[in-house]
Amino acid sequence: MLAKRKWALMSSAVLLAVTVGCSSSGSSSAPLENGNDPAPSQSGGDKPSTEKKTITITYRDDGTGEKGTLYKWIKEVSEQYPNKNVEIKPTPIQASEGDYFAKIALALKSKDTAPDIVTEDTFMLNSDASAGFLEPLDDRLKGWEDWSNGSFIEAMKKGVTASDGKVYGVPYNTDSRGLWYNKEIFKKAGLPEEWQPKSWDEVLDAARTIKEKAGSDVVPIWMNLGKATGEATSMQTYEMLLYGTGERLYDEASKKWIVKSQGINDALGFIETITKEKLGPPLSKVLNGQAGNTATREYLPKGKLAISLDGSWITGNYLEGGAAPWPEYKDVLGFAPMPTSKGQDPGTITLAGGWALSIPSNAKNKDEAWDFIKFALNKENTQKLVMSSGNITVRADVAKDPEYTKMPFNAIATEYLKNAEFRPAQDKYPEVSTQIQSMVESVATGTSAADAANKYAQDVTRIVGQDHAIEK
Amino acid sequence: MGGISVSSPQIRRRNLTWLYFLLPSIVILLLFFIYPILLTFFYSFTNLALTGEAAKELKFVGLDNYTRMFQDPTVRISIWNTLVFLIGSAVIGQQVLGFLIALLMKHKNKTFRRVIGTVVLAGWVTPEIVCALCLYSFFGDEGTLNAIISFFGISPVTWLFTVPMLTVILANIWHGTAFSMLVFQAALDDVPSEIEEAAVVDGASRLQILFRITIPYIRETITTNAMLVTLQTLGVFGLIYAMTGGGPGTKTTTLPIFMYNQAFVNYQLGYGTAISLLLLLLGIVLSLFYIRSSKK
Numbered sequence A: 001m002l003a004k005r006k007w008a009l010m011s012s013a014v015l016l017a018v019t020v021g022c023s024s025s026g027s028s029s030a031p032l033e034n035g036n037d038p039a040p041s042q043s044g045g046d047k048p049s050t051e052k053k054t055i056t057i058t059y060r061d062d063g064t065g066e067k068g069t070l071y072k073w074i075k076e077v078s079e080q081y082p083n084k085n086v087e088i089k090p091t092p093i094q095a096s097e098g099d100y101f102a103k104i105a106l107a108l109k110s111k112d113t114a115p116d117i118v119t120e121d122t123f124m125l126n127s128d129a130s131a132g133f134l135e136p137l138d139d140r141l142k143g144w145e146d147w148s149n150g151s152f153i154e155a156m157k158k159g160v161t162a163s164d165g166k167v168y169g170v171p172y173n174t175d176s177r178g179l180w181y182n183k184e185i186f187k188k189a190g191l192p193e194e195w196q197p198k199s200w201d202e203v204l205d206a207a208r209t210i211k212e213k214a215g216s217d218v219v220p221i222w223m224n225l226g227k228a229t230g231e232a233t234s235m236q237t238y239e240m241l242l243y244g245t246g247e248r249l250y251d252e253a254s255k256k257w258i259v260k261s262q263g264i265n266d267a268l269g270f271i272e273t274i275t276k277e278k279l280g281p282p283l284s285k286v287l288n289g290q291a292g293n294t295a296t297r298e299y300l301p302k303g304k305l306a307i308s309l310d311g312s313w314i315t316g317n318y319l320e321g322g323a324a325p326w327p328e329y330k331d332v333l334g335f336a337p338m339p340t341s342k343g344q345d346p347g348t349i350t351l352a353g354g355w356a357l358s359i360p361s362n363a364k365n366k367d368e369a370w371d372f373i374k375f376a377l378n379k380e381n382t383q384k385l386v387m388s389s390g391n392i393t394v395r396a397d398v399a400k401d402p403e404y405t406k407m408p409f410n411a412i413a414t415e416y417l418k419n420a421e422f423r424p425a426q427d428k429y430p431e432v433s434t435q436i437q438s439m440v441e442s443v444a445t446g447t448s449a450a451d452a453a454n455k456y457a458q459d460v461t462r463i464v465g466q467d468h469a470i471e472k
Numbered sequence B: 001m002g003g004i005s006v007s008s009p010q011i012r013r014r015n016l017t018w019l020y021f022l023l024p025s026i027v028i029l030l031l032f033f034i035y036p037i038l039l040t041f042f043y044s045f046t047n048l049a050l051t052g053e054a055a056k057e058l059k060f061v062g063l064d065n066y067t068r069m070f071q072d073p074t075v076r077i078s079i080w081n082t083l084v085f086l087i088g089s090a091v092i093g094q095q096v097l098g099f100l101i102a103l104l105m106k107h108k109n110k111t112f113r114r115v116i117g118t119v120v121l122a123g124w125v126t127p128e129i130v131c132a133l134c135l136y137s138f139f140g141d142e143g144t145l146n147a148i149i150s151f152f153g154i155s156p157v158t159w160l161f162t163v164p165m166l167t168v169i170l171a172n173i174w175h176g177t178a179f180s181m182l183v184f185q186a187a188l189d190d191v192p193s194e195i196e197e198a199a200v201v202d203g204a205s206r207l208q209i210l211f212r213i214t215i216p217y218i219r220e221t222i223t224t225n226a227m228l229v230t231l232q233t234l235g236v237f238g239l240i241y242a243m244t245g246g247g248p249g250t251k252t253t254t255l256p257i258f259m260y261n262q263a264f265v266n267y268q269l270g271y272g273t274a275i276s277l278l279l280l281l282l283g284i285v286l287s288l289f290y291i292r293s294s295k296k
Helices: A002-029 A069-080 A097-109 A122-129 A138-142 A155-157 A181-189 A202-212 A231-245 A262-276 A291-299 A313-317 A366-376 A379-389 A396-400 A410-419 A429-444 A451-463 B009-041 B064-071 B073-105 B110-125 B128-139 B142-152 B164-190 B193-201 B208-215 B219-234 B238-243 B255-265 B269-294
Strands: A052-059 A084-092 A117-121 A170-173 A178-181 A219-222 A257-262 A305-311 A333-336 A348-351 A355-358 A468-472
Touching: A052 A313, A052 A366, A069 A084, A069 A366, A069 A379, A084 A366, A084 B238, A097 A122, A097 A155, A097 B255, A117 A122, A122 A355, A122 B073, A155 B255, A170 A291, A170 A379, A178 A231, A178 A313, A178 A348, A178 A410, A178 B219, A181 A333, A202 A219, A202 A262, A219 A291, A231 A262, A231 A348, A231 A429, A257 A451, A262 A429, A291 A305, A291 A313, A291 B164, A305 A313, A313 A379, A355 B110, A366 B110, A429 A451, A451 A468, A468 B219, A468 B255, B009 B164, B009 B269, B064 B073, B064 B269, B073 B110, B073 B164, B073 B219, B073 B255, B073 B269, B110 B164, B128 B142, B128 B164, B128 B238, B164 B238, B193 B208, B219 B269, B238 B255, B255 B269
Parallel strands: A052 A084, A052 A117, A219 A305, A257 A468
Antiparallel strands: A117 A355, A170 A355, A178 A305, A178 A333
16 A cells, blocks of 8 residues: 555656656747748749738837837838738737747748748857758849948948858947947036047046945936847947957957956956946846846936946937937937057947848748838838937948937947957857856856856867867 | 457447557657657767758767767756756655645635635746746846845845856746646645544644645655656757856756757757757656655
8 A cells, every 4th residue: 555655656756757857848849939920921932923911020029019129110111012922011029039049940941930030149140050040142143232342330240241251141239339428417527528438447437436426316327237138248348348359259260259358357357346336237237138228228317327348329219209218319329439548559449230131041022021121121221220220331322321420429429430350250159159158147146256257268169179279 | 248249340449449549649649759769879870960060961870969068068967957957946845835825825815815826826827937037037137036135235146146056946936836736736625624624633743744644645646746747848959058058157057948949049959869869868768756755
């Protein structure tokens, strides 16, 4: 009797354990929870001319739905699209930025779920291209005049070229990064209203002055420091610092990842100083996923933040109809270039990212999709998009347009692109980037820069392999 | 007896009848239960990835994912966090608190039992994610708890940041205690009151009755409940993910969170499945431990 009961108990224990393990592993391997509406195109290949084809466009919806810039733009462009034999259908994925990439990777994997056009962040483009998810566009681009006649800024083509040398997307916007600062707070603290720091020390000095003179409710300097802010932490904070030391993430010559260098130590040292001297934002605010929005939409407009190391696009929030309308931003804010660590050449640094339209390998209507991309990304339509979103254009002809240049900060943000650097076009980059985020967060929460750098070296070496890692 | 030959076709058919009835469930179990587990096991030996070069070509990498796991310091941290979360919220929190509530409610009048029972149950019937959001706003910087303590003149504390593990443990206790309470209520009702009364007559104190009679009597229930609660807690993901995201740093990164991060943030599905098997192993080991400790 007792033995029997024991057996029953034992077997139920194992069964339960299996259930728990299974249900959790289910979340790691089953691509079921795909927020994307697959929206397969109904038209078969039999009667291409008579039946109306549906071209689906997948992009990230940040929760704004039909009020979103991209949704409105797609609707507007497709109404004007001359080819009435196709129907353009937005199929957004509502997700946080990090989840979006996982969800499109799942969607692109299968013919049943792949859209005809997908918006790709240029840092994921290489990874998705290496996975075979995207269609190389070189042959098609040859036949498109705009691509070869200098309409696109040449440097921007680098961002959509994968490590195999092929182009996998047509860029539609880019961005630069720098130091946003509140001129009113600067004035109060006795700092120049036209601020041009020449080195990191000058940035820190300004922050110290603000801490001293501007009152305790003003955060001197805000940088994204958490894992929760994902790529924003890697790019806007760490890489802006690292590249400013003259060091890089990846050594193009030896084709190896740099896992140890003085540059890494210096970049972490800057973050350590901010943390130790309490020049940064409260950790409970900066370590959650909303940190970017808190700084941009709350602290900066309310005069609670003096300096913010962030992207050129943040002004999109302040436009009429934006997330935090603030008409005075053009007078209150200044946008200073980020200096190199000691002011060495080239004096200032910025990283450029941006988004592109790509065609998935599993797309059903590639020719129609390409035709639509050419129309959607012509001068007129690109301009509409970048002006409503607050991004910078990738087209030289838009950059010269008076409508575009008269938007505050557009000219200056475009100017910074001169020294722009891109993230390595390597398929390991996204994984290395999450290690960067862990490293930055640990320094921000009190781990010493040296310990954090050591852990980074170990983790990155494990990810890329001993043969692809180098110490400097 | 034995007049009928064993090999009679009639008997044989009757012996197989059970199979016809069980076949649908066997097929479903094989397809949706055994097959995914085998698949998980298989993938844990591959470089399966969501994107990047590895997504194009599935390669067998032997024990790489496992060696990586044992070298990864975050795995050790995650196992430790999982155990802390488990012991704090399940074994001590839900189990002990559930038992106490059940014990204190025994012999109380019906209305009292109903009211208290409903209140405790409210936490249990609340969906996990709703529960996470409620407690997030409770512990948040401008949350209810800080509002209460600042009323008494205490300066606000960033709970989710200063004591993140404690907040998720309390959240899980709030969410899950009702289950243990229900189980123990049923078990305590089964303890014959004659034995307890006899003990009272013999001059036993209340504590003596509790430890000498009540607890030994429901020992089996305690074990079963501990096991159920443990296995439920091992798999908790949404609650922690929504409240702290596993942070700050790795302070609340339990194995399920770590697994999710590897699979869907780092896109390493192969590594993620290896971690899920570690979680499975942990579940089995703990279950066997409970069974061991229950037999005397």
